[in-house]
Amino acid sequence: MLNHPGTSPRILITGFGPFPGAPVNPTQALVRKLATLRRPAFADTPRIPHIFDVTYATVDRELPELIARHHPDALLMFGLAARTPYIRVETRARNAVSMLWPDAGHTTVRRASIVPGADAQMFGPHTARLFRAALASGADVRSSRDAGRYLCNYLSWRSIEATRVHGGPRLAAFVHVPLLAQDTASRRMTSDELTDTGEAILLEMIRMTRVTLRDAARSSRV
Template identity: 40%
Template sequence: MGEGQERCDVLVTGFGPFPRVPVNPTTVLAECLCRSRRLARLGIRVEHHVFPTRYDILDEALPARLAAARPRAVLMLGVAARTRHLRVETRAVNKANRTAPDASGKTRRGAALERGAPLARRSPAPLARLKVGMAGTGVPVRLSLDAGRYLCNASYFTALGRTGQTRPPIQLVFVHVPMPGSWALAPTARPRRRDRRAAAGAGRERRPPLAAMVRALETAAIVLARERRRRRAP
């Protein structure tokens, strides 16, 4: 990015397809957040990038995109196909999965993602505030200590390492999303509080529709952008 170009407030990243997930919802979600009228009305400038689900992005494409966008906050998205709620990942660990192939059929070599790096890196974002804000949209949200051992954890660990030295810190977090219960983007009515309580007590959670996840992730972007502005204020 040239010096005369404005920095983006929030960079949203997603992934493309990979084995057993031919259509990745984070591709659509990242595009929706970039086009969000709600965020635009609040003056939050959003850029997005969808990475191929390949390990080679860790060395080149991901660091290059972070450097080019110079974002004030980063919202990374990945899919957890078996879950039914959004997971705010609190940390990434320095461990690689040497058996699960990426979209190109390659696996990661070595047990560690980065030699000499710490065992874990934590998100600097206001995690509790993110959870409360996102859950307030009616979507089930949980904090998570385990981002897995696939590209989601690996990209999160890499991004935290690349942005960890900035002051004030770049507000970076990774959110795992489920496969949507509905792919429709038409807005639906926000669930009433009593309906949310009833759903929570009904046992198994339903997969949230794509439109509801967009609302929750818009809220996450707002929280990240405001936190960065708050830390920058004198």
């Protein structure tokens, strides 16, 4: 069943498992933490955690299943950008996929686009608010127009498609995170710092989803 406008928004929070070149993916722990944080602001907000295997087939199979089962009002997705030392709030999904890098299931795609002839898809203006919320946490955060050509971009594309289907989630967002510090001498972001920023993003996502649901309810009464 669909979430009734005015009730607490349901948020699907996702990350990825390890993949070739990244035996440890920090989004796994981040998603678990965000789904179990005990805060008054989260008390009436169902948070559904999920970790995708890093394969195209998994995304195509499990994303629709998760939406059908949980009826989330918003999708908040995290992925690893191992070569980037800061957090990236993605603003769009490119119609591009790597033909060079196989996924974790050793599958290599045979075409360079997701949908032949289609333009890039934008997440929407809410990404600017997520960016500001993340920035306010004190982390090094950048807005990004390039989610790459791998599974992060592919999931971004499929999630935006899902928001355009009747009864689908209202909002979707994708955030790239860096590799984390393994010791106190490292200049990399720590796990606690990443959790703090992830929490700030999640809180803003919940707030915006509530507003979106309320506006939809008002429009339906006009």
